[in-house]
Amino acid sequence: MDVHNVELTISAVAPKQYPSGNLPEIALVGRSNVGKSSLTNTLINRRSFARTSSQPGKTQTLNFYQIEQQLYFVDVPGYGYAKVSKVEREKWGQMIETYLTSRDQLKGVITLVDGRHAPTEDDIAMHEWLNYYNIDTLVVATKMDKIAKSKWNKQEKIIRQSLEMSGTEPLVLFSAVSKTGKDAVWDWIEERTK
Numbered sequence: 001m002d003v004h005n006v007e008l009t010i011s012a013v014a015p016k017q018y019p020s021g022n023l024p025e026i027a028l029v030g031r032s033n034v035g036k037s038s039l040t041n042t043l044i045n046r047r048s049f050a051r052t053s054s055q056p057g058k059t060q061t062l063n064f065y066q067i068e069q070q071l072y073f074v075d076v077p078g079y080g081y082a083k084v085s086k087v088e089r090e091k092w093g094q095m096i097e098t099y100l101t102s103r104d105q106l107k108g109v110i111t112l113v114d115g116r117h118a119p120t121e122d123d124i125a126m127h128e129w130l131n132y133y134n135i136d137t138l139v140v141a142t143k144m145d146k147i148a149k150s151k152w153n154k155q156e157k158i159i160r161q162s163l164e165m166s167g168t169e170p171l172v173l174f175s176a177v178s179k180t181g182k183d184a185v186w187d188w189i190e191e192r193t194k
């Protein structure tokens, strides 16, 4: 999609704050620093629209970005902060669980993992959880420009194995620097939101 119009419609913590209307939504999840803002900015052709590297301890909200009056990207706050309290973590868990399990407009979830490393325990737990709820998921491995192309296949295998992905489950190798994978991610989104 050629994107010209993007606006942050609302930062929500509770269902009554979610946008009204019936536009389809695609959520993006991943631990902080995985490259979620960079992926979002690449998809919408902006240098710095979505905030990058959100600070641990900051208010955790679901951010709804309306794209071309056609769909929303829903930025789900990153998991895996060591510093937040147990209570914070539980509140965060409830907020995203409510959203991901009860939102009719949600058409798919993009799960980001750092392409340079094996998925973390949090990544694995999140992916398992999405599968358990039968939520349509695309795994995106980020920062691929940081590893040699000769290692991409091996890295993809490691990620697929750790996340126990079947051969047919989609995975895109992505780089916000080279834009590798951008079209494949958009294809996946468009199939679910048209």
Ligand code: GDP
Residues within 6 Å of the ligand: 030, 031, 032, 033, 034, 035, 036, 037, 038, 039, 051, 052, 053, 054, 078, 142, 143, 144, 145, 146, 174, 175, 176, 177
């Ligand atoms: P977020 O916390 O998940 O939103 O992560 P950011 O998008 O802010 O990225 C975290 C850091 O990784 C920043 O310093 C980005 O510049 C860097 N980064 C993100 N994506 C890429 C990528 O594809 N390639 C490279 N080389 N760096 C990236």
